[in-house]
Amino acid sequence: MSHDGVGLRAVMRSVAFLTAGALAVPALAACSAEDEAGQPVAGQDIAPAARDQVADGGTLRWAVDAVPETLNTFQADADAATSRIAGAVLPSMYRLDRNGRPQINPDYLESAKIVETEPKQVVLYKLNQQAVWSDGREIGAADFAAQWRALSGKDTAYWTARNAGYDRIEKIERGKNNLEVRVTFSRSYADWKSLFSPLYPKDVMGTPDTFNDGARRKLKVTAGPFALKDVDRKAGEVHLIRNPRWWGHPTKLSEIDLIAVARDKRAAALADDKLDLAEIDPSEAEQITLAARDQGSTALQGPGAEITPAKALRSWAVAHGSDEDAASEEAGARKKLRKTMAKFVDQQSGLRRFVVRKSLEPAYTQLALNGSEGPLADERVRRAVARALDRQELAQVVLKPLGLPSVPVGSHLALSGQQAYADNSGALGGQNTKEAQALLTDAGWVPGGPVKEQKKTENAAGSQGKKADSDGSGDDGTYIVGEDDKPSDADREKKDPKDHSERHHRKPSGEYADEQAGKHLDGKRYARQGGAPGAYAPKGTAAPAGAAAATLAKDGKPLTLRFVLPSGPGSESLQAVADRISQMLQRIGIHTEISKVSDASYFKDHIASGQYDLALYSWPASAFPATDARPIFAKPVPAADGSLSVEQNYTRVGTDQIDQLFDQAIATLDEDEERSLVRKADARIWAAAGSIPLYQRPQLTAARTNLANTGAFGFQTPIYEDMGYLKPSAKPSAGASQN
Incomplete structure (x- = not known):
């Protein structure tokens, strides 16, 4: 799983944990009746078209990571x-709309509602009478019951990753006829709409063997608009074909x-006509945009675009000069550049068949703060870090x-447009340098305190933050953001080929705060004030507001935090954000030690x-969110073996109050009350300052210009049967891009 994914579900090793402690939360009053969810920040961008405008037939080649x-x-x-x-070949009782809210899927359900609350919650599903599995059998209670038994958690022979909600079911029965399914819960469950999506046939869920192994490589029985033809692992492809028994559109x-x-x-792959649809990173999105916009000047954008006439003349002169060795070397370089340029021009030509569809x-x-040990075990330090951040920036x-x-995102548990969303960041407070510094002082971190000499192994970059090697990192990809990070002239000339700002044709600019020499008194080294950290600011960025604060120290140790980042493709934007965060923390006296690690090891x-x-x-x-978050x-909590069970709480920050609010939210059948409790839990999470939401992730998709009803879906569940290629005379509907 990449650094942008959900991550692992395994039990973690034992770590020390300190509770967040008590904190007054002014935003915990009951929510008003007014809906605070609002609308999605950005709409979907899928080139919508009526079905009669979409041609019948064709193959969509869609990129996946693996x-x-x-x-x-x-x-x-x-x-x-x-x-x-699963979304293309299996039933889902509910799917999400453009606002990220669950709606009944009419292809499978006529209705679903709570018909009893006392003595126990009972949900009655009425199925679409045309809904059948690909083997001709009706979808019914036997399938629901088999999935419940497999996921209830009672039979450990099933290797399940999750059973939330299914563990609250007491029994499943056939209703008045084969089209009715009655689900009785042993405990009330607010998020019952999350269940049975997707729904697997009883052939898969019926036994541990078929669940554990049978459905890993193939699905013999399906019930979606498409069916699984085969999985070709050698070629790296999965083929889905029309389901001949599909009863919907x-x-x-x-x-x-x-x-x-x-x-x-x-x-x-897009340029070589091997793909029709692919999620892409910002650099590729810019490349496609340039290909479409600058069709007559492609060569001016690619390799060699920085070569001036003077440089070109000098290169020609060297290649044709009397120094045979220099001429041979220069001629080879010129030939290599011509090949690279030709390849770039060909690729740009191929990319003109595509458009970038974008949403969120x-x-x-989020910025995660590990509260298990070190300075961030102190809630005051975590809150200081949070108050130093300008999330809008x-x-x-x-x-x-x-x-x-x-x-900026104002909730840990929902996004704007979703029912549970409300901006609860006020429970922690916005950016305030003075408040952040006061919190650090209260926690015992003071400027100018004595700092013990650090062992060389503890700081590969040196005790004063000097760069260990030419790229600003030690052998392990670590570098200190802080005191001596003012770059040399040679450093300024270096360009990282993965630098996101370079790909947007920005040039380094901005100022670095003045260094102040450290002073040695009575044989002790004192913490000194440092320059603004990190990478160069993009062109047009205002200089930092104020010089960096003096280094803070406590018990002979400087306040330095290890900032871990992935280093693989697509991580440039995270690096840019990390650099800006480091600058903000430097202003309140916190240094950061940035460690770049491989994507493969980042989470694990x-x-x-x-x-x-x-x-x-x-x-x-x-x-x-009451279930999934x-x-x-x-x-x-301590596990039976003495380790600490953190589930998916990788910040190790939590409180009893947060757990209680989740428990109350999941047990109520009043939707307004559930929403209110989820928002209260979110305010508590903000107050604990273990996780600081920053921004909604960009969603960039390259699509052929004639593809309709697909692209950047935003919240909405894709409707696979409507995807296709426009007829030659057709055009996308008005409002194809709703950003």
């Missing part, structure tokens, strides 16, 4: 591709091929260059195991 290890979404190694396949496409293509290879994902990026770093709304070896102080990663926003924010 061929899924399992086709069973309820297993631990299921991924986004697993969910995409016929699929416009005859086939969907899911093709495994790495993120950094997708632009080339139903997921947000951080959102702009990522979203403004893409033309997307730069709106650092986030999940607690080997970090600060980190950036994303969580998806669920339509059912509880493991993320639950208070860690």
Whole structure:
């Protein structure tokens, strides 16, 4: 799983944990009756078209990160591709609308409602009478019951990753006829609409063997608009074809091929006519935009674009000069550049067949603060970090260059437009440097305190923050953001080929705060004031408001936090955000030690195991936060073996009050009360300052210009049967882009 995904569900190793402690939360009053959810910050961008405007037939080649290890979404190694396949070939009782709210799926349900609350909650499902499995059998109570038994958690022979909600079911029965299913709960369950989506046939759920192994590689029986043809792991492809027994609107496409293509290879695959649809990173989005916009000047944008006439003349002179060695070397370089330029021009020509569709994902990026040990175990320090952040500025770093709304996320549990959303950030407070500094002082971190010499192994960059090697990092990818980070002239000339700001044609600018020499008195080294940290500011960025604060120290140790980041393709925007955060923290006297690690080890070896102080990663926003978000924010508890069970709470910060609010929310059948309790829980999470939501993730999709009803879906569940290619005379409906 990448650094932007949900992460691992495994039991974590033992770590020390200190509770967040008491905190007055002014925003915990009951929510008003007025709906605070608002509208999504950005609409979907799918080139909508009426079905009669879409041609029948055709194959959609859709990029995925990898061929899924399992086709069973309820297993631990299921991924986004697993969910995409399930959405096309299996029933879902509910699907999400544009606001991220669950709606009945009429292809499977005529109705579903609570028919009894006393003595127990009973939900009655009335199924679409045409709904059948691909083997001709009716979808019915036997399928519901088999899925409940498999996911209830009572039979440990089933290797399930989750059973939330299913563990509250007491029994499932046939209703008055085969089209009715009665589900009786042993305990009230507010998020009952989350269940049975997707629904697997009893052939899969009926026994541990079929659940554990049978559905990993194939699905013999399906009931969606598409059916699974085969999974070709050698070729890295999954083939979906029309389901001949589908009773809903016929699929416009005859086939969907899911093709495994790495993120950094997708632009080339699109240009080479190997893909029709692919989620892409900002750099590839810019490349496609330039290809469409600058058709007559492609060569001016690619390799060699920085070569001036003077440089070109000098190169020609050297290549044709009397120095044979220099001429041979220069001629080789010129030949290589010509090949590179020709390849770039060809690629840009191929990319003109595509357009970038953009929205915001139903997921947000957060700054995680590990509260298990070190300075961040103190709630006051965590709150100081949070109060130092200008979240609006951080959102702009990522979203403004893409033309997307730069709106900070105000909730851990929902996004704007979803029913549970409300901006509860006031429970912690906004950016305030003086308040942040006061919190640090109260926690005992003071400027100018004596600092003990650090061992060389503790700081590969040196005790004064000097760079260990030419790229600003030590052998492990670590560098200190702080005192001596003013770059040399040579450093200023270096360019990182993955630098996101470079790909937007920005040049380094901005100022670095003046260094102040450290003073040595009585043989002691005292913490000294440092320069503004991190990378160069993009052109047009205002200089930092004020010089960096003096380094803070306590008990002979400087206040330095280890900031862990992934280093793989697509991580440039996280690096830019981390650099800006480091600058903000430097202003209140907190230094950051940035460690770049491989994507493969980021979650497993650092986030999940607690080997970090600060980190950036994303969580998806669920339509059912009382169920899905509880493991993320639950208070860690000691396990039977003496370790600490953190579930998915990788910050190790939680409180009893938060757990109680989740428990109350999941048990009420009053939707308004559930929403109010979820919002109260969110305010408590803000107050504990273990996780600071920053911005909603951008969603960028490259699509063929004639593809309709697909692209950047935002919150909405894709409607697979409506996807297809426009007829030659057709055009997308008005409002194709709703950003």
